[in-house]
Amino acid sequence: MKVVHYVNQFFAGVGGEEKATVGPEVREAPTGPGRKLASLLGDEHQIVATVFCGDDYAASNDAAPAEILELIKATGAEMLVSGPAFTSGRYGIACGRVAAAAHKAGLVALAAMHAENPGVAEAAPAPVVATGLTAREMGATLEKVALAVKKLASGQTLTPEDGLVGSIPRRNRLAESNAAARAVDLALTRLAGDRSATEIPMPDFGAVAPAGPVTDPSKALIALLTEGGLVPAGNPGRLESARATKWLRYPLEELPGLEEGSHVSVHGGFSTVVANENPNRILPLDVARELKDEGAIGSLYAEYFVTTGNGTSVADGARYGVEWAAELRKQGVQAAILTST
């Protein structure tokens, strides 16, 4: 198969951040990581061209994917490979969008990036294979990409064993036995000791290494956070009641506690009547202030952060968590109490 390879300006050798605004261009040969990929693909598949584009241009310009697609189609290639973008956000988004556009245009398309790259969500319906975190893992990543290219080129679909990540398209197929028989088989497999046997794998929440303990809370700056949708009356930031697309921050300074009417929960996943009668039931400001005044808490961070944890995607939730941690660290906060509804 004739393959076209999409990379950013950095991997095309054009330049770094100072060249992130350059528009798309074509080179009639494998370039950068494409050279190694070409050698892994052997004689069966040829990289006939490399299309590259600056990260800013490609990720922040709505027309960029279509523009890049025109260049891809002009090369006469039957297949597009984008990346690997590892954990680079703009590059990953560009790789995802370019792969999606190529797939919709009828090309075989594949993107490669880290499973947590926001670009994974942009690639659908094109498949994404997971890579390592950084270009230090380029060698092993390209071997995986080459195997995926060969498999896709032969008309097969990728599976999680090939490194497929992101939303896995559902396809109907005829099972060998009916659901009742499969359920009994699965129960027997589990009883025989395979505790993870399943037809429907649960989402992987990853693992976060717990932070070390605070040496002395009576000297620490502590933040109060909640996913309970608690906002000042009137919901000035328009926080959603479900599938929150954002988190917000509101002041706590000067408030001894929260009062009925001053704050309300907009959470759509439970009855908020009880919480609204006394918002300290969601965010325990009243007793946190007391403990601060008594010296058990060094000081309270002057704001609280809030989102709505109701049908929120794991990816969005993880992103809010990372942003909260970064912001709190920047503000010198040593520990946080996050209430969960």
Place this chain on the structure above:
Amino acid sequence: MPIAIRVGAPRVVPTRGIPYPTGDPALGPKEEKAWRRLLVQTALRAISTPVNKPTVFKPGELTT
């Protein structure tokens, strides 16, 4: 609480109900505030304790 442990929250203080994580409307105002205070004190105990995996800190009798 089983969800918090399953998703890997490092330090978890179990409470009494989803709609009121730091309250309990079945109690009188004074008792409820004491319960909330105990939860926050338990949270302070949790953040001062080293953990290497998701760990539950039960609200218990505290001397402070």
